[in-house]
Amino acid sequence: MFSKNFKLGLLGGGQLGRMLLQAAIDLDIHVKALDPDPDAPCAKIAPEFVVGSFLDYDTVYQFGQDCEVITIEIENVNLEALKKLRSEGKKVFPQPEVLEIIQDKRVQKQFYLDNNLPTSDFILTDSVEDISKNLNFLPAFNKLGKGGYDGRGVQKLSSEIDLPLAFTEPSLLEKAIDFDKEIAVIVARNEHGEIKTFPTVECVFHPVYNLVEYLFAPAAVTESIHEEAKQIAIETAEKLGIVGLLAVEMFLTKDGKILINEVAPRTHNSGHHTIRANHTSQFEQHLRAVLGLPLGDTSAHSKAAMVNLLGEDGYTGEAKYVGMNEALAIAGVYPFLYGKKITKPFRKMGHVTVVDENLDSLKEKVNIVKEKLKVIA
Amino acid sequence: MFSKNFKLGLLGGGQLGRMLLQAAIDLDIHVKALDPDPDAPCAKIAPEFVVGSFLDYDTVYQFGQDCEVITIEIENVNLEALKKLRSEGKKVFPQPEVLEIIQDKRVQKQFYLDNNLPTSDFILTDSVEDISKNLNFLPAFNKLGKGGYDGRGVQKLSSEIDLPLAFTEPSLLEKAIDFDKEIAVIVARNEHGEIKTFPTVECVFHPVYNLVEYLFAPAAVTESIHEEAKQIAIETAEKLGIVGLLAVEMFLTKDGKILINEVAPRTHNSGHHTIRANHTSQFEQHLRAVLGLPLGDTSAHSKAAMVNLLGEDGYTGEAKYVGMNEALAIAGVYPFLYGKKITKPFRKMGHVTVVDENLDSLKEKVNIVKEKLKVIA
Numbered sequence: 001m002f003s004k005n006f007k008l009g010l011l012g013g014g015q016l017g018r019m020l021l022q023a024a025i026d027l028d029i030h031v032k033a034l035d036p037d038p039d040a041p042c043a044k045i046a047p048e049f050v051v052g053s054f055l056d057y058d059t060v061y062q063f064g065q066d067c068e069v070i071t072i073e074i075e076n077v078n079l080e081a082l083k084k085l086r087s088e089g090k091k092v093f094p095q096p097e098v099l100e101i102i103q104d105k106r107v108q109k110q111f112y113l114d115n116n117l118p119t120s121d122f123i124l125t126d127s128v129e130d131i132s133k134n135l136n137f138l139p140a141f142n143k144l145g146k147g148g149y150d151g152r153g154v155q156k157l158s159s160e161i162d163l164p165l166a167f168t169e170p171s172l173l174e175k176a177i178d179f180d181k182e183i184a185v186i187v188a189r190n191e192h193g194e195i196k197t198f199p200t201v202e203c204v205f206h207p208v209y210n211l212v213e214y215l216f217a218p219a220a221v222t223e224s225i226h227e228e229a230k231q232i233a234i235e236t237a238e239k240l241g242i243v244g245l246l247a248v249e250m251f252l253t254k255d256g257k258i259l260i261n262e263v264a265p266r267t268h269n270s271g272h273h274t275i276r277a278n279h280t281s282q283f284e285q286h287l288r289a290v291l292g293l294p295l296g297d298t299s300a301h302s303k304a305a306m307v308n309l310l311g312e313d314g315y316t317g318e319a320k321y322v323g324m325n326e327a328l329a330i331a332g333v334y335p336f337l338y339g340k341k342i343t344k345p346f347r348k349m350g351h352v353t354v355v356d357e358n359l360d361s362l363k364e365k366v367n368i369v370k371e372k373l374k375v376i377a
Numbered sequence: 378m379f380s381k382n383f384k385l386g387l388l389g390g391g392q393l394g395r396m397l398l399q400a401a402i403d404l405d406i407h408v409k410a411l412d413p414d415p416d417a418p419c420a421k422i423a424p425e426f427v428v429g430s431f432l433d434y435d436t437v438y439q440f441g442q443d444c445e446v447i448t449i450e451i452e453n454v455n456l457e458a459l460k461k462l463r464s465e466g467k468k469v470f471p472q473p474e475v476l477e478i479i480q481d482k483r484v485q486k487q488f489y490l491d492n493n494l495p496t497s498d499f500i501l502t503d504s505v506e507d508i509s510k511n512l513n514f515l516p517a518f519n520k521l522g523k524g525g526y527d528g529r530g531v532q533k534l535s536s537e538i539d540l541p542l543a544f545t546e547p548s549l550l551e552k553a554i555d556f557d558k559e560i561a562v563i564v565a566r567n568e569h570g571e572i573k574t575f576p577t578v579e580c581v582f583h584p585v586y587n588l589v590e591y592l593f594a595p596a597a598v599t600e601s602i603h604e605e606a607k608q609i610a611i612e613t614a615e616k617l618g619i620v621g622l623l624a625v626e627m628f629l630t631k632d633g634k635i636l637i638n639e640v641a642p643r644t645h646n647s648g649h650h651t652i653r654a655n656h657t658s659q660f661e662q663h664l665r666a667v668l669g670l671p672l673g674d675t676s677a678h679s680k681a682a683m684v685n686l687l688g689e690d691g692y693t694g695e696a697k698y699v700g701m702n703e704a705l706a707i708a709g710v711y712p713f714l715y716g717k718k719i720t721k722p723f724r725k726m727g728h729v730t731v732v733d734e735n736l737d738s739l740k741e742k743v744n745i746v747k748e749k750l751k752v753i754a
Contacts, residue, residue: 028714
């Protein structure tokens with residue numbers, strides 16, 4: 001693959017693709033990206049950028065013609081085209097069958113159950129009526145089977161009063177977990193079966209928007225929880241048989257159990273800090289995994305936090321960044337801007353990685369960054 | 378500058394530019410690069426790439442028209458055009474006057490002398506006749522005043538026998554130093570006068586080609602040598618008044634003295650390891666410096682070595698990489714390929730950063746990499 005004729009196809013040209021492109025430059029991997037948005041974060045920096053829908057069969061099939069390997073940065077892509085391309089000899093990682101399981105949260109949950117992977121109780125529902133029959137299951141999260149992303153497609157139902165908020169499409173009711181922490185492990189697996197995990201991290205979600213608001217790495221949990229979370233991630237990757245990266249989000253319950261919340265078959269927000277805090281970043285690791293290369297050392301060289309830089313509430317329009325100078329003046333503060341032209345409330349516009357060996361000062365820096373750095377219009 | 382209208386002009390589109398572009402993506406800085414080679418390492422990944430000569434007045438002047446700030450990745454550029462652009466309100470960093478001193482090794486040496494900066498003895502020469510008058514000064518290095526780069530323009534003259542190798546153009550004779558080590562410090566200075574240095578490194582040069590063959594960071598020298606090298610680098614940057622990065626290459630003599638060998642007013646081969654071993658890389662630091670941003674934390678989080686990946690002797694043609702899988706399989710080994718299509722004997726085709734906390738195993742990995750990883754045609 002270290003040749004001028006090799007091409008890696010990438011479905012999606014958002015921020016995850018952008019950081020993948022940066023890693024691909026190190027190994028001189030020619031990446032061709034597909035995204036419907038001509039102003040997508042990858043548009044200006046991809047060696048090749050095609051405007052088109054990764055959901056459309058013909059577009060994806062045509063796009064893949066001159067690629068040796070095809071990968072994704074978003075899981076909602078046209079799987080039929082990917083299957084066709086694979087049948088014609090292309091390597092497609094992660095495999096379409098894995099995406100099929102993960103694309104539909106109902107199938108995903110059933111997969112955990114069938115494979116004895118720990119997850120919270122759930123009920124599949126096809127209508128609001130189905131939900132109203134299961135009021136005793138509340139409080140629960142109502143999750144759309146298909147099409148949810150970044151906080152969309154998830155609705156908390158606390159009691160009967162919330163029924164009007166329930167999804168009318170096929171969805172599931174997931175028992176609300178009284179958790180202590182949300183933790184995540186990113187695991188990589190290549191086609192030779194080599195597997196490596198990144199250290200467990202701890203995510204703090206935005207109370208309203210269900211987005212990672214900030215993250216600490218490593219998670220402040222016991223060694224045995226680290227080890228158990230790692231084993232669950234490895235087992236999930238092996239049972240899926242995935243080639244590529246898998247981000248496994250988990251709940252650590254108040255009584256010390258780990259339950260899988262959901263997984264993403266790609267680079268993930270919970271691994272952004274690895275660019276600055278681990279020897280190998282999740283982006284390089286994804287490349288190594290899908291290209292059949294040996295996996296890199298995932299160990300952390302620094303303690304880190306990651307703060308998502310979300311579009312400030314109340315502002316829509318051309319993005320302006322306030323507080324960059326103050327942020328950059330703090331030792332160990334590294335902003336990553338995604339190059340999105342337009343900001344909207346809570347849109348992911350970038351993230352900030354903070355490194356510091358002292359946990360108190362790490363938290364203090366996180367608070368300063370959250371307070372000073374804003375995206376407005 | 379964190380706006381869609383801001384443009385940073387970059388003269389040169391080689392590997393230094395390529396790694397600068399990668400760093401610029403983090404801060405979403407729009408970079409426009411100029412290089413005469415349409416296949417230059419920056420060509421495919423620069424948000425904007427212009428084919429043209431950075432030595433040509435009109436080309437550089439036109440190129441700079443829509444840039445707010447102009448910087449370089451190679452020092453042999455057209456200074457008149459840069460001066461004109463600056464007179465019209467553009468920021469040009471490093472400043473043309475600094476480049477003027479450094480472009481001509483004769484002026485550079487004189488600058489050290491005039492500013493009491495330690496350097497080896499030298500004689501300015503305009504002809505072979507001048508050299509033959511100073512045979513008692515040999516063994517010495519004969520260095521071309523202008524136009525040398527990466528080992529070209531330097532010739533060792535051991536005795537009268539070597540006179541036919543001497544340069545006929547204006548050059549200098551520099552007393553050969555009986556040194557213990559070659560060390561280097563990269564220093565950054567922004568327009569507000571803020572200065573930061575990277576830790577001292579130790580360079581091992583190729584015995585024939587006068588290129589950095591490999592490097593260890595930090596240098597195995599005493600704390601007081603570290604401190605003295607740092608102070609010399611800071612003093613040199615301040616006396617030059619440079620805004621941007623300055624790589625200061627020095628000799629550590631056998632009797633413990635530090636002498637400046639030469640400087641480069643830009644990112645440098647002796648700082649490539651900072652991408653993987655220091656919290657802020659030299660490329661991000663250069664951007665911060667020329668953009669007037671606060672400088673980043675230069676401390677190292679890992680011990681590192683860097684091996685240049687030179688085109689194998691005896692091969693010219695389309696580059697092929699041998700041993701990539703073996704190299705990537707070693708923990709802490711990170712190849713960086715520059716995307717040059719054609720390899721030539723001793724052409725810089727990439728580099729490999731190796732990180733390891735244990736010095737013995739670091740050296741062992743360096744030797745494996747040097748043995749296994751080859752660029753052939």
